[in-house]
Amino acid sequence: MKLSSILLALAALVSPAFSYAISHLPRSEGGLDIKLTAIGNTRIKAIITNKADRPLKLLRYNNFFDDAPTQKVEIFKDGNAVQFEGIYQHIYMTDLPDEDFISLTPGESIEREVDIATTADLTQGGAFTISSQGLIPFAEVDSNEVTGAMAFHANDLEMDVDGAVAATVEKAIKPVDKRSRLTNSCTGQRRTATVRAIQASAQLSQRSAQVAQNNAQKLQEYFKQTDQRTRQLVVNRFTAVARESTVNGGRTTYDCTDRMGHCQPRTIAYTLPAQNHITNCPIFYQMPLLTNRCHGQDQATTVLHEITHNPAIVQPHCVDHGYGYQAVRRLNAQQSLQNADTYSLFANGKMTFRLFLY
Structure with missing residues (x-):
């Protein structure tokens, strides 16, 4: 047809x-802290901490809370971006259930780990810079309707990668x-x-x-x-x-x-x-x-x-x-x-x- x-x-x-209007959106700068640390050749840990003075209810998709092979970090080699080999996913935002959110009380932290070699070719080895920044949608504590977005900017992480070891990591996506x-x-x-x-x-x-x-x-x-x-x-x-x-x-x-x-x-x-x-x-x-x-x-x-x-x-x-x-x-x-x-x-x-x- x-x-x-x-x-x-x-x-x-x-x-x-x-x-x-932008002025009507909840103020959300500085309320979320994400610290990146290296815990292996290509494995990193993200510590996500609520620095706000109120509970946060964060949408879990397309960020460190998401188990799917989505882009959680950007990787740079000699100042050039390394190609991302995972997925970008489009999420249905209507009638979101409770399980689609992660709740953090003030001062609470959650740790997440990811192997960055599953979605990037790091076989060249050597020095890489890892960064992560963006916006995570949030809802109010008593609602599942997204009403704003929480900005974050993690620290830059320098990693020295063994390319031969990185080559042994199974890729998240097949051809x-x-x-x-x-x-x-x-x-x-x-x-x-x-x-x-x-x-x-x-x-x-x-x-x-x-x-x-x-x-x-x-x-x-x-x-x-x-x-x-x-x-x-x-x-x-x-x-x-x-x-x-x-x-x-x-x-x-x-x-x-x-x-x-x-x-x-x-x-x-x-x-x-x-x-x-x-x-x-x-x-x-x-x-x-x-x-x-x-x-x-x-x-x-x-x-x-x-x-x-x-x-x-x-x-x-x-x-x-x-x-x-x-x-x-x-x-x-x-x-x-x-x-x-x-x-x-x-x-x-x-x-x-x-x-x-x-």
Whole structure:
């Protein structure tokens, strides 16, 4: 079934999207301390401490609390970033259960360990610098609704790695089959849903590029600046995503089922940036193609989000500096340009499609 026509919410192009002013977000700087230490050749420990004067209820995805092979640190060799070989995952943020949060009382610490060689090639050995910073979404103690984001900036950790020993560490992600744009896991209704979402992503991205070119207010809201360089970077990325949103070419491959086993109960989809590969999780197929809710989640913006993670599309590829609208509003201009959710929220934020006719 092909997409044939689109109804646009034109009035929203000249009116601000529904949003929280930055001043209305909870103050969250300095409340979370993360200390990194080396405990082995490629193993590190993160000590996460609540330095705030109140309890913290932190979302456990895409940070040190997450057991999935997500990006928990950045690794540098001679000043150059080492390629991340794990996954970026897109989380369903509606009706979050208690088990999706980690609670910390004031002064309480939790320790987490990770082997950084499972998601990076450290076989060259020698000196590496490990860093970690970002935003962790949080909810109030008596609620599971995300209401803000807690900023953190861990210490830089210098490690001297034995490359031969690092080579023996089992990788979290195995190579994927690159012979087909849509793998043989894409059949029946799942294939149909995936194709429709890819087509919708193309049209969302095209329209978003036009809005970024002409609507300074929206550019300021999501990307914090309206200068020509910022405008062109945003337009170029949306244009690249639109071009990549196709089943007849491109460099991204798709799995319609979780053959690698990294879908968690709340994971909509995940991307392997090192392999330019996207996997849809079961919850993806329970979502609408397009939502009518501002800053809501749907299949089309999920595809858009995941494609921005792939380095074959635009370099440097997007990462997950902040997740959700509250976190996105707290990012600085540089972080916003490299944050996947900023692009999907921009595309969704009241200025795009509201109805597809078939």
